[in-house]
Amino acid sequence: MTPAVRPDDASPGADHSADSYLPGHGNGGYRVLHYDLDLEYRIVSNRLAGRATVTAQAVQPLSRFSLDLGQFRVEDVRVDGRRAAFTHRAGKLRIKPERPVGYGSTFKIEIRYAGKPTPVSGRWGDIGWDELTDGALVASQPNGAPSWFPCNDRLEKASFLVKIAAATPYTVVVTGDLVSRRRGAGSTTWVYERNEPTAPYLMSVQIGRYEQIELAAGRVIQRAAIPPRLRTVFRHDFGRHGEIMATMERLFGPYPFREYVVVVTDDDLDDPVEAQGMAVFGRNHVDGRRTHERLVAHELAHQWFGNSLTIADWRHIWLNEGFATYAEWLWSEVSGGLPANACAAQWHAWLKARPATVRVADPGVDRMFDPLVYKRGALTLHALRAGVGEQAFFALLRSWTAEHQHRTVTTEQFREHAGRFTARPLDALFTTWLDRPALPPVPRTP
Incomplete structure (x- = not known):
């Protein structure tokens, strides 16, 4: 039997991330550079067997470290090819390598595991790998990635190579570029590569008769x-x-x-x-x-907003959902539907009929997916558009996506970025719309 990790091997904060809303997901002491996942999925029995090779870099000396992993049987763990002691319970795979990992060192963790993938249950329902009537899907936002692979489940990004074998009648679609597809006796192996830096929750697998x-x-x-x-x-x-x-x-x-x-x-x-x-x-x-x-x-x-530009902490969720909601209004305007001013007025009335209890810039973990965050986040952008003008508004959006492509972002960064595109101070606008629960008057563009 592999020896267990002793409690006195723990490093402070090693089992927690710096995320203010989900500190129990993610781990300290290292950052992941690359995930290599070699998986086999049996659809009828809902059984997933995998070998994950995680390439990481230590950001402090490590006598032990941890990964997030759901309800699987872990068969073997190796660090740089050497068997490592480990324990696996309550969603944490705690690993003690044979030799400590030095600060700045790049190291590889190889994990063999198997079992029935089970979604992560929580306040948002079941998140992660889920069975369909005939197939499977993965929807991991915000914390479902450990339901199918061992990961550092935080918002930091890495590259991925994912190989999945499944029964031949089924199509396997993974986030990434299809590298190869090889048909065997009764099963087909699909290989996808995701070179752009990607947060674990944004990796997805879709299996069906497609x-x-x-x-x-x-x-x-x-x-x-x-x-x-x-x-x-x-x-x-x-x-x-x-x-x-x-x-x-x-x-x-x-x-x-x-x-x-x-x-x-x-x-x-x-x-x-x-x-x-x-x-x-x-x-x-x-x-x-x-x-x-x-x-x-x-x-x-x-x-653009959420995937290429990924929030650095879940409290900044409006940078994902407010922007995507405003994109709905922009498409409506362009395609002959309601103009953005009418959409803003409509949703402002909807918000006005509800208690003003959410601070958009920091709604709290229980309210981070509240429709109020989505709609008021979109109204914030409409107010910014009205305040700086059409040309400056869309110039700042294009510059925002270009300068931060494939990186993580914060509300503070966006406020500072927007300020570069106007001589008018924007502090009052952002404070009113993002930091205070009270609903300001409906904004209108010319």
């Missing part, structure tokens, strides 16, 4: 994986996707990844979910009437 089709032509590769029976209604509902992409590139700058993939599951989903270079919709979001086109725009906008 047909892969072109989503839209254009500079950016846009494709979809859908149930074949939904082909006709899908082509109508997503028929303007090329225009949405072109609009967002014009407003926000070049699309930040090589391709964009839309997956439609053959199950209903409460809400669509974004991943890096991917968005996942349920069959209930496809009805042949473009009822949910605003969500199509919302999820695409997350590729």
